[in-house]
Amino acid sequence: MEGMLKIRLRPWVRRMFTRSVAIVPAAVVVGVYGAAGAGRLLVLSQAGALGLEQRLRQTSTTHYDPDRHLRHAWLRSGRLCKVVWYCFGRSVSLCGILLAAAH
Numbered sequence: 001m002e003g004m005l006k007i008r009l010r011p012w013v014r015r016m017f018t019r020s021v022a023i024v025p026a027a028v029v030v031g032v033y034g035a036a037g038a039g040r041l042l043v044l045s046q047a048g049a050l051g052l053e054q055r056l057r058q059t060s061t062t063h064y065d066p067d068r069h070l071r072h073a074w075l076r077s078g079r080l081c082k083v084v085w086y087c088f089g090r091s092v093s094l095c096g097i098l099l100a101a102a103h
Contacts, residue, residue: 026038029041043098043101051099055092058091059088
């Protein structure tokens with residue numbers, strides 16, 4: 001944060017700021033919705049943030065797998081690429097189902 005924004009903060013101020021950015025929204029959700037809201041927030045953060053990030057990484061890997069010019073010695077067979085695409089599609093759909101259930 002400091003390097004990108006060119007802000008100089010004392011270490012304890014920086015720690016308090018970054019922790020409050022994470023804790024305050026969670027505390028508000030728990031205060032407003034109770035324990036059930038905290039559970040939904042946890043599912044949403046795990047499925048939404050982490051699940052989406054993983055799917056974006058997986059997309060490029062899956063897309064470039066059958067390319068002979070990019071993969072060279074690590075080229076996978078056509079059958080294995082189909083299995084990878086199936087697993088990728090299944091994981092994306094399960095992530096979507098989990099996100100829909102969190103709402």
